Amino acid sequence: VPATPEDIRSSVTSYVERFNAGDREGWAALFAPDHVIDDPVGSPLLQGPDGAGTFWDNNHAIAPDAKLAISGPIVVVADEAAFPLEIQVSGVVIDVIDIMGFDDQARIRSLRAWWNLADAHPPAG
Amino acid sequence: VPATPEDIRSSVTSYVERFNAGDREGWAALFAPDHVIDDPVGSPLLQGPDGAGTFWDNNHAIAPDAKLAISGPIVVVADEAAFPLEIQVSGVVIDVIDIMGFDDQARIRSLRAWWNLADAHPPAG
Numbered sequence: 520v521p522a523t524p525e526d527i528r529s530s531v532t533s534y535v536e537r538f539n540a541g542d543r544e545g546w547a548a549l550f551a552p553d554h555v556i557d558d559p560v561g562s563p564l565l566q567g568p569d570g571a572g573t574f575w576d577n578n579h580a581i582a583p584d585a586k587l588a589i590s591g592p593i594v595v596v597a598d599e600a601a602f603p604l605e606i607q608v609s610g611v612v613i614d615v616i617d618i619m620g621f622d623d624q625a626r627i628r629s630l631r632a633w634w635n636l637a638d639a640h641p642p643a644g
Numbered sequence: 645v646p647a648t649p650e651d652i653r654s655s656v657t658s659y660v661e662r663f664n665a666g667d668r669e670g671w672a673a674l675f676a677p678d679h680v681i682d683d684p685v686g687s688p689l690l691q692g693p694d695g696a697g698t699f700w701d702n703n704h705a706i707a708p709d710a711k712l713a714i715s716g717p718i719v720v721v722a723d724e725a726a727f728p729l730e731i732q733v734s735g736v737v738i739d740v741i742d743i744m745g746f747d748d749q750a751r752i753r754s755l756r757a758w759w760n761l762a763d764a765h766p767p768a769g
Binding site for chain 2: 547559560561590592593595596597599601602603614615616618631633634638
């Protein structure tokens with residue numbers, strides 16, 4: 520039985536909430552064992568079962584205060600979710616587009632994220 | 645020489661402007677001869693050189709009054725652009741995430757778009 524759109528949206532929401540709560544284990548548990556992470560796109564791929572943990576550690580070493588915020592509608596098509604995201608770090612914002620693929624249990628099997636550190640800008644408003 | 649981020653952003657803007665102007669030929673000319681269109685993702689692929697024209701005709705047969713609006717930041721990474729878009733049609737809005745790949749002349753080589761007709765909703769505000 521494929522994951523429902525509701526299950527997929529719930530996983531996306533948990534991805535952001537657990538990241539922002541500093542919950543490394545809970546966040547990594549959102550990934551399927553055979554996941555592939557390409558974030559930002561073009562960087563070396565990180566693969567399961569330990570890719571997500573490595574991704575977390577790499578990012579928290581560089582930007583321990585980073586927070587995420589979903590910045591527009593989450594579109595779900597079949598087993599994929601596509602949505603805009605903000606990385607909020609050190610007083611600046613980086614705009615991101617995420618495409619995630621999910622398994623039947625709504626665990627993240629693939630994460631691709633388009634963003635550039637060079638595009639960081641002050642928060643709106 | 646790869647296309648610059650400015651060239652790629654200009655192509656994205658033209659894509660929306662020419663679509664909304666009803667300029668079928670100008671819009672189709674934004675695509676490279678060897679393009680591949682997967683819009684919405686999971687539908688039968690349309691390929692160059694005539695895929696874009698077929699895509700235009702198919703969509704205008706179904707929704708001749710559809711307009712597009714970019715609804716968030718355009719992220720450019722290497723030869724790709726990623727951005728949120730709205731399809732505005734018959735008084736409703738459909739949320740879209742587009743990922744486009746470009747050739748050295750900033751012509752569209754690939755278009756993937758995530759959206760569902762079933763997710764149409766009234767305009768905000």
